[in-house]
Structure formats: structure tokens, C-alpha cells
Amino acid sequence: xxxxxxxxxxxxxxxxxxxxxxxxxxxxxxxxxxxxxxxxxxxxxxxxxxxxxxxxxxxxxxxxxxxxxxxxxxxxxxxxxxxxxxxxxxxxxxxxxxxxxxxxxxxxxxxxxxxxxxxxxxxxxxxxxxxxxxxxxxxxxxxxxxxxxxxxxxxxxxxxxxxxxxxxxxxxxxxxxxxxxxxxxxxxxxxxxxxxxxxxxxxxxxxxxxxxxxxxxxxxxxxxxxxxxxxxxxxxxxxxxxxxxxxxxxxxxxxxxxxxxxxxxxxxxxxxxxxxxxxxxxxxxxxxxxxxxxxxxxxxxxxxxxxxxxxxxxxxxxxxxx
Numbered sequence: 001x002x003x004x005x006x007x008x009x010x011x012x013x014x015x016x017x018x019x020x021x022x023x024x025x026x027x028x029x030x031x032x033x034x035x036x037x038x039x040x041x042x043x044x045x046x047x048x049x050x051x052x053x054x055x056x057x058x059x060x061x062x063x064x065x066x067x068x069x070x071x072x073x074x075x076x077x078x079x080x081x082x083x084x085x086x087x088x089x090x091x092x093x094x095x096x097x098x099x100x101x102x103x104x105x106x107x108x109x110x111x112x113x114x115x116x117x118x119x120x121x122x123x124x125x126x127x128x129x130x131x132x133x134x135x136x137x138x139x140x141x142x143x144x145x146x147x148x149x150x151x152x153x154x155x156x157x158x159x160x161x162x163x164x165x166x167x168x169x170x171x172x173x174x175x176x177x178x179x180x181x182x183x184x185x186x187x188x189x190x191x192x193x194x195x196x197x198x199x200x201x202x203x204x205x206x207x208x209x210x211x212x213x214x215x216x217x218x219x220x221x222x223x224x225x226x227x228x229x230x231x232x233x234x235x236x237x238x239x240x241x242x243x244x245x246x247x248x249x250x251x252x253x254x255x256x257x258x259x260x261x262x263x264x265x266x267x268x269x270x271x272x273x274x275x276x277x278x279x280x281x282x283x284x285x286x287x288x289x290x291x292x293x294x295x296x297x298x299x300x301x302x303x304x305x306x307x308x309x310x311x312x313x314x315x316x317x318x319x320x321x322x
Contacts, residue, residue: 012054013301016111016275017312019050021297023107024277025316027092028288031280032101039098043091043107044071051089055082058111061119062088062219073119084114088223094192097280104193104282110226112272118222118262119253124240125218127194130211131202132232141236141261145179145213152211160184163210166197173214180213193282198224200283202231207283215240225267227274230302231309237262275301286313294318 026046030039048070051058056078063071071077071089078085088110092098097105110117128141128148134155139148145165153160161184167173169189180187188209190197194216200207221237228235241247241258250258260266277299278285289296299312 012111012273013303013308013310015054016109016273017277017299017301017310019047019054020107020109020275020277021299021314021316022050023047023091024279024288024297025295027098027105027107027279028290031098031105031287034099036095036099040092040095047071047089047091047107047109048077051077051087053079055079057082057084058087059085059114060089061086061117062222064089064091085111086114086117087111088117088219088226090195090220090223092279093195093220094279097192101280102191103280104190104196105279105287106193106196106276106282106285107279108195108223108227108274108276110223110268110272110274112226112268113270116268116270116272117226118267120218120222121249121253121255123218123246123249124215124242125221125237126215126240127198127221127224127235127237128211128213129198129201129224129228129235130233131204132234134234136234139211139234139236141238145176146183148211148213149180149183149185156210164188164208166190166200166209166212167214168192168194168197168216170215176214195220195224195227195276196282196284198235199227199276202228202233203284209283222267223274225264226272227276227302228264229268229272230274230304230307233264235264235267237267271303271305273301273303275299290318292318
């Protein structure tokens, strides 16, 4: 490993963690307060400020849209010196979860060498994901839910009844839920936060989530894929084209083959970082804790080229105005 590689790892690993920590703190001040717009604005501003201070030439390739121009797709960010990065951000994954003080609200970001992240448009993507340690292509997005569950159960040497499938609790998943129940597998329905749902498959022994299935956001799919690239796993995604508007949106970011099945390397490739901090308690993170003197955060930061996964529990001074 080159000295430059070592240097980048040391510098940026902690810097990206600090960005997600401060963003989580900003959002957590709105936990249980019912104001999604205020929580999202606070998180977006905190992430923008954190990234703007870093010695890099960054380009936001997955970010916010018209209502949050600071982190809009295509925006340049960073101090204007240092390496070039493509950056995917989600300042507040699960705004409803945050303001209702429900589990699994988090902040996440992925950083790749230029060209390393799929420029996924703000539309839906069908996804399926499992953790690592299996032969290639255990899962197949074109197979039935039953076939994928059977394949994973066989690879794990367990019965389908021993598996748990994570699915977003949406009306569009009624048929999927019915098909999964027919296999005997358990289902964990989540209200929001499919980034956390996908990542949880990589730590199934701790989270109890063996496989993720269903339709969620395409940008969130790229962020989740970046995390799986770091810790190991399998994932496939396919854009959901509901109408001509969706097809036009895909073409606007250079995607002509709208039926393409993306694997993990298609979604996130090369050397990349992933960082995430909990806002509320969840399957992977503890939420932000406040008291009169301290603020505590729980963060994971990973790098694909080194395979390192750092769990960082930080105590910040709860200074006036922080």
C-alpha cells in the first residue's frame, strides 16, 4: 500500500466520520418534534458545512434536489484542493422516523474516486441484497421471492422458516409480502430507512435480518451498495420505470438501458468510503444522546480497499450554541 494511500485513509476516514456525526446531531435536535422540513434543513446545512471544509474537490453525484440546492446533484463541494471525489449523500434517511422518534433514522454518505458511483436518478429501484460469505450469485432479482429464499436457506444450511426478510412497509409490496409468507420466512417490516435495511444483511447474526427485498429509492440503493462493497455482500438493483417521465429522468443522467440489472460493482466500484451515524436507535446504531454536558454519537466508517470497519462512539462537548 502506497504512502499516499495510507495518508488518505488516515485523514479522510476521520473527517468523513466527523461530517456524519455533526449532521446526526443537527437532525437529532428535532427528534419527536414533528417537523420534517426543519429536521431535513438542519441536517442538510450541517452536512454541507462539514463537507465544504474538507481539503478535496468533491462533486455531489447523489444528493438533494430543488428544495436543498446546497447539496444538489452536480454541485461542487470541498475546499477546492486535494483529491477529486464523487460523493453520494443522504443527510437524513428517514425524516418521518426522526421527527416521530422511531428507530433507524440515520445519516449516511459514500465517497468514491471519480466515476465510482452510479449516477442514480431520484426514482425507484427494485433491490435485493444479502451479506457476504456466500458463493457468487446466490440471489437473482429475476427469480421469485421463494426461489431466492430457498437459495439462501440452502447456502446457510437452514430452513426457510429460519430466515427473516426485511421489506419496506408499503402498499406496493402487498404481493411480495404474500409471496414471502408462503415460504414460511419471517418478515420485518420497516417504515423507512432502506439503506439501514440493506446494510443490516451484512451483520445478520446481530441484526436478525438475512435478506432485503423490495422497491425503494435508487439513490439509497447506491449508498447501500457502497456499504456492502466495504463489508462484503451481494446486491442487485433494477430501475423501476413506471412511465415516460421515469424513462426520461433515467436518460437525463446517461442511463439508456433502463432495464439493466445492476450488481454491486455496477452500483459502487473502485476505492470508496462509507460513513453513517445513527440519529435514533436502530438495528445497527445507537441514536444521538444529549445531556447537560455531553453529546454522544455512534458512527460506522468503512473503506473498501482496506476492508476496515471502524465503530466510533464519540463524546462531544455540549457547548452553548452547538
